[in-house]
Amino acid sequence: ELFVLQSRRLMEEVVDILGLATNYVQLGTLTDNDLYHCSPIEAVVVDDFEDKGCAFKVTLLGGERISLTEFASKEIKTRRERKFVVEGVYGETLSTPIGKIIINKTAFMNPEFEGEEILVSKGSRKAVASAYRKSVQSAVANKQASIINLSITNNVPERAEDILNTLIEVYNNDAIRDKQKVAEATAEFISERLEIISQELGAVDKEIE
Numbered sequence: 001e002l003f004v005l006q007s008r009r010l011m012e013e014v015v016d017i018l019g020l021a022t023n024y025v026q027l028g029t030l031t032d033n034d035l036y037h038c039s040p041i042e043a044v045v046v047d048d049f050e051d052k053g054c055a056f057k058v059t060l061l062g063g064e065r066i067s068l069t070e071f072a073s074k075e076i077k078t079r080r081e082r083k084f085v086v087e088g089v090y091g092e093t094l095s096t097p098i099g100k101i102i103i104n105k106t107a108f109m110n111p112e113f114e115g116e117e118i119l120v121s122k123g124s125r126k127a128v129a130s131a132y133r134k135s136v137q138s139a140v141a142n143k144q145a146s147i148i149n150l151s152i153t154n155n156v157p158e159r160a161e162d163i164l165n166t167l168i169e170v171y172n173n174d175a176i177r178d179k180q181k182v183a184e185a186t187a188e189f190i191s192e193r194l195e196i197i198s199q200e201l202g203a204v205d206k207e208i209e
Helices: 008-018 125-135 157-208
Strands: 022-027 041-045 054-062 065-073 086-089 093-096 099-105 117-122 136-140 148-152
Touching: 008 125, 008 157, 022 041, 041 054, 041 117, 054 099, 065 093, 065 099, 086 093, 125 136, 136 157, 148 157
Parallel strands: none
Antiparallel strands: 022 117, 041 099, 054 065, 054 117, 065 086, 093 099, 136 148
């Protein structure tokens, strides 16, 4: 069970459910603020970059205007591409050095965010899942007990709690699916055997007649 909890497959499912592949950080003068589940914007990276790592800075200019710059990805080779500035409005498909990007408002948008800069970073599903797998520690409480202790280190307590709770939920659902598969396979096997036995008994009855 320890190995199942630590599997990449389960963590990738957690990443999908919680949307952990994309991270939003409000850039500040002294400290940065992680906007986990409270970001005023949502970035949609289109084209072939959905499963690749990239990052860029979004400046909320006020009203419906925004600007994107500080692009980073494996495809970015020059400083000119990195510092390229793209301006547009919310909901518009913007052509950037790393592909097409759409910036949408969320329910957390308010006037206080006007003029703020938000760093958007997106990792590949596998890379993000691998990073969170390494941050989750799991161990058996003791040799006599059937209890597993789970812990995680993260800079956002709410995210850490969500990851552990979702991991347990995904693990339980995975166990239920396994039991269903076993039950279905058993039922199918029994059904096939009954059919064979029925045919054999029918043949015996004919011989007796």
